[in-house]
Amino acid sequence: MTLPPFPTTRLRRLRATPGLRSMVRENVLSPADFIWPVFVMEGTDAEEPVASMPGVMRRTVDRIGQAAHEAYALGIPAVCIFPYTTMDARTEDCALAWSPDNIANRAIAEIKRAVPDMAVMTDIALDPYNINGHDGFVENGEIVNDRTVEALVKMALTQAEMGADILGPSDMMDGRIGAIRAALESAGHQKVTILSYTAKYASAFYGPFRDAVGASSALTGDKNTYQMDPANSDEAMRLVARDISEGADMIMVKPGMPYLDIVRRVKTEFGVPTFAYQVSGEYAMMQAAAQNGWLDHDKVMMESLMCFKRAGCDGVLTYFAPAAAKLLNG
Numbered sequence: 353m354t355l356p357p358f359p360t361t362r363l364r365r366l367r368a369t370p371g372l373r374s375m376v377r378e379n380v381l382s383p384a385d386f387i388w389p390v391f392v393m394e395g396t397d398a399e400e401p402v403a404s405m406p407g408v409m410r411r412t413v414d415r416i417g418q419a420a421h422e423a424y425a426l427g428i429p430a431v432c433i434f435p436y437t438t439m440d441a442r443t444e445d446c447a448l449a450w451s452p453d454n455i456a457n458r459a460i461a462e463i464k465r466a467v468p469d470m471a472v473m474t475d476i477a478l479d480p481y482n483i484n485g486h487d488g489f490v491e492n493g494e495i496v497n498d499r500t501v502e503a504l505v506k507m508a509l510t511q512a513e514m515g516a517d518i519l520g521p522s523d524m525m526d527g528r529i530g531a532i533r534a535a536l537e538s539a540g541h542q543k544v545t546i547l548s549y550t551a552k553y554a555s556a557f558y559g560p561f562r563d564a565v566g567a568s569s570a571l572t573g574d575k576n577t578y579q580m581d582p583a584n585s586d587e588a589m590r591l592v593a594r595d596i597s598e599g600a601d602m603i604m605v606k607p608g609m610p611y612l613d614i615v616r617r618v619k620t621e622f623g624v625p626t627f628a629y630q631v632s633g634e635y636a637m638m639q640a641a642a643q644n645g646w647l648d649h650d651k652v653m654m655e656s657l658m659c660f661k662r663a664g665c666d667g668v669l670t671y672f673a674p675a676a677a678k679l680l681n682g
């Protein structure tokens with residue numbers, strides 16, 4: 353459509369007052385759009401701040417139910433659990449990854465006990481339990497695919513057993529979605545959903561997260577042979593098609609803000625439930641600038657989250673979830 357020329361068309365007319373602006377606003381943000389990533393650690397009745405992520409805490413499992421309860425009361429429908437592990441939890445065979453007794457799995461049960469209606473999302477990857485910090489087994493310096501997928505399936509089954517609603521394979525191995533979906537079906541977990549980290553890029557924006565989970569010192573080398581090249585976009589579309597065909601219910605793009613073009617393509621080309629992860633480095637950048645007085649914390653938080661919606665996201669994984677929900681609730 354061609355617009356009639358000025359002054360017939362004055363696009364500022366509809367921006368003149370808050371009322372007019374709200375009438376023509378194309379997207380809305382609500383606490384229901386958020387998945388809140390939380391960090392759990394060993395111990396009892398304790399929490400500690402994550403230095404590189406101001407405002408983010410690690411909590412012991414016995415404190416995670418209360419945190420989830422508060423988030424749910426703010427209207428946040430889901431949390432995503434990540435474990436903080438020290439070197440003694442890490443082995444070459446990663447056996448702790450599929451133990452029902454590991455802190456991430458105990459946290460699933462604790463949240464479902466405290467807030468049964470809250471959706472609990474997990475992370476499926478070997479990195480918190482791997483001696484070398486990689487998401488898959490390492491053999492002769494290579495991150496091997498098929499043996500890793502077998503371990504990921506064991507992780508998935510334990511998480512489903514513990515009550516998880518949403519499984520989040522974040523490892524980027526080939527074939528994991530199909531293998532996990534088949535195992536869930538044969539074990540009677542037909543209702544467990546998969547939110548696949550489908551387009552997960554090899555990104556330097558994960559730096560603060562690796563501190564938060566204790567992986568920074570463990571990781572040897574980089575993740576470039578399994579996570580995506582930031583230069584690629586068509587490849588992400590092939591991955592989405594593949595993951596949907598293998599049984600993923602929802603798709604994630606990660607990181608978020610620098611990759612919103614990928615979100616838009618996924619939403620336009622596939623029309624599937626699409627999520628993005630506003631990762632630790634994005635959060636840390638905004639917090640650091642706000643602490644210096646260089647950015648307005650609340651305004652950049654809300655603007656950044658709205659931009660995910662505009663780009664086509666159905667929801668956002670964000671460390672801002674509780675703060676943003678509080679603002680939205682007034």
Ligand code: PBG
Nearest residue numbers: 477479522557558561631632633
């Ligand atoms: C690990 C995992 C990572 C994140 C989520 N799951 C880090 C990585 O791949 O090294 C990053 C989250 C963030 O930066 O906020 N499988």
